[in-house]
Amino acid sequence: MASLTVASPSRGKKPLTIDGDIKRILELLDFLRDKDDITVPREQMAQLKEVLESSFFCSVKEVYEHVYNTVDEEGSVSGKATATAKATIAAFAASEGQGHPRIVELEKTDEGFGFNVMGGSGQKCPIYISRVIPGGYSDRHGGIRRGDQLLSVNGVNLEEATHETAIDVLKATEGAVKLVVKYSPKILEEMEFRFEHTKSFRRGGRHSTRH
Known part of the structure; x- marks a missing residue:
């Protein structure tokens, strides 16, 4: 040999x-x-x-x-x-006890990514995928789930980012886009429950943006 x-x-x-x-x-x-x-x-x-x-x-x-x-x-x-x-x-x-970080590669299309994000450091919570638009690009792709925490986009760390920063980073992407996410639906549910009982939510200030 x-x-x-x-x-x-x-x-x-x-x-x-x-x-x-x-x-x-x-x-x-x-x-x-x-x-x-x-x-x-x-x-x-x-x-x-x-x-x-x-x-x-x-x-x-x-x-x-x-x-x-x-x-x-x-x-x-x-x-x-x-x-x-x-x-x-x-x-x-x-991420022990939750989903492990994983890499998802998407293509930036004219219709966007087809998901909503919410959260941010201003709300003292991570950036999360709050909704995958039915029939949209991410829904057809299958790699993104509601409850995924968005850790980074093309190498830009979003773990402590504001909602506005996360939106700007997503909007600035073109072509092939690499996301690092981890599935933590329980934390998203707790975050949404807390938002339901805040003044910002009652006044229509909830941050949930489509992409």
């Missing part, structure tokens, strides 16, 4: 990437599985390979790659990778 080699950036070869790293791990697992003198149980190696090929792990990788491409971290490549890993872990830890 052919031996495995790891490209080293210090030798002028192609830098390591997360996709390349995972591919090498899978190749190594296959290599070790065929060896007769390996003490690690083959069942455990098979389980590890299953994890690395699972849809959940792929979702983690997608979020990591998205954060890595947008995180503002000066210094070495390893420093940026460490900061990205911490941010990714924090995102998943914060």
Whole structure:
């Protein structure tokens, strides 16, 4: 069987990437599985390979790659990778018991995205998809759900954004648009319940904007 080699950036070869790293791990697992003198149980190696090929792990990788491409971290490549890993872990830890962050790619059309958003830092709550317009683009696409918290749009973090900022960011997009969202319907329900009992709602000041 052919031996495995790891490209080293210090030798002028192609830098390591997360996709390349995972591919090498899978190749190594296959290599070790065929060896007769390996003490690690083959069942455990098979389980590890299953994890690395699972849809959940792929979702983690997608979020990591998205954060890595947008995180503002000066210094070495390893420093940026460490900061990205911490941010990714924090995102998943914060969403424990809720939906995990996921990436949804949409196309900005003449009809807009076909969803309403509400909330914002001014209302002391996150930006949420409050309604998916029946028959609209997002409804046909199927990737967006009512109850999704809008974390970022094309790398612009909206976790602490005002309602107005979120609207401006959405309006400024063109063509292919990448959203990072997480499904947290219970929080949206609590937020809507609170809005129902505020003066701003009674005066027609509720923020819910269509896109």
